[in-house]
Amino acid sequence: MSAALSVVEGDITALHLDAIVNAANPQLAGGGGVDGAIHRAAGGAELLAYMRATYPQGCPTGQAVISPGFRLKARHIIHTVGPVWQGGTGGEPALLASCYRNSLALAVAHGLRSVAFPAISTGVYGYPKEAAARIAVGTVQDFVRTNVTLLEQVVFCCFGAESAALHRRFLA
Numbered sequence: 001m002s003a004a005l006s007v008v009e010g011d012i013t014a015l016h017l018d019a020i021v022n023a024a025n026p027q028l029a030g031g032g033g034v035d036g037a038i039h040r041a042a043g044g045a046e047l048l049a050y051m052r053a054t055y056p057q058g059c060p061t062g063q064a065v066i067s068p069g070f071r072l073k074a075r076h077i078i079h080t081v082g083p084v085w086q087g088g089t090g091g092e093p094a095l096l097a098s099c100y101r102n103s104l105a106l107a108v109a110h111g112l113r114s115v116a117f118p119a120i121s122t123g124v125y126g127y128p129k130e131a132a133a134r135i136a137v138g139t140v141q142d143f144v145r146t147n148v149t150l151l152e153q154v155v156f157c158c159f160g161a162e163s164a165a166l167h168r169r170f171l172a
Contacts, residue, residue, distance in 0.1 A: 006154075012116055013041035014073065015155065018112035020078070021078045023080065023119075027058045028055055034123065034159065043071040051067060059079060059081050061095050082099050101139055101143055104147075113150050134170050136170075138170070
């Protein structure tokens with residue numbers, strides 16, 4: 001069975017799924033954009049204390065770690081660190097694809113059935129939205145096609161019509 005892939009436009013913190021993915025910073029300390037929104041909605045101090053105690057070394061770019069969802073509707077948060085755009089010459093495409101693959105692998109390892117992704121690295125990290133959407137959709141499609149998993153649903157939760165339209169275009 002292959003997971004259903006879909007695109008929604010809205011607030012990832014409001015989704016009632018097994019996990020949402022956080023576009024985290026390497027220190028896993030919360031910040032701006034989706035990272036800050038997830039930390040605030042989950043109960044900032046509680047999540048931050050958990051992350052500091054469980055992952056004191058932080059998380060390298062392209063890797064992923066998991067935490068409880070605390071006050072979110074989602075049971076878990078998968079934190080992944082996307083690459084900062086440097087013109088495409090610093091291995092950014094491979095690192096971004098790794099964020100999606102490693103997040104899905106972590107979801108599978110924890111027996112999760114549903115997960116939502118934001119548009120990783122497209123905010124303050126400056127990754128071009130079209131290139132990021134192509135990598136996101138292609139990587140997720142490849143993963144669900146080539147791995148036997150319990151995953152039933154993968155959602156691309158986009159903050160804005162432009163991002164949602166790009167993800168829908170690549171899903172079509």
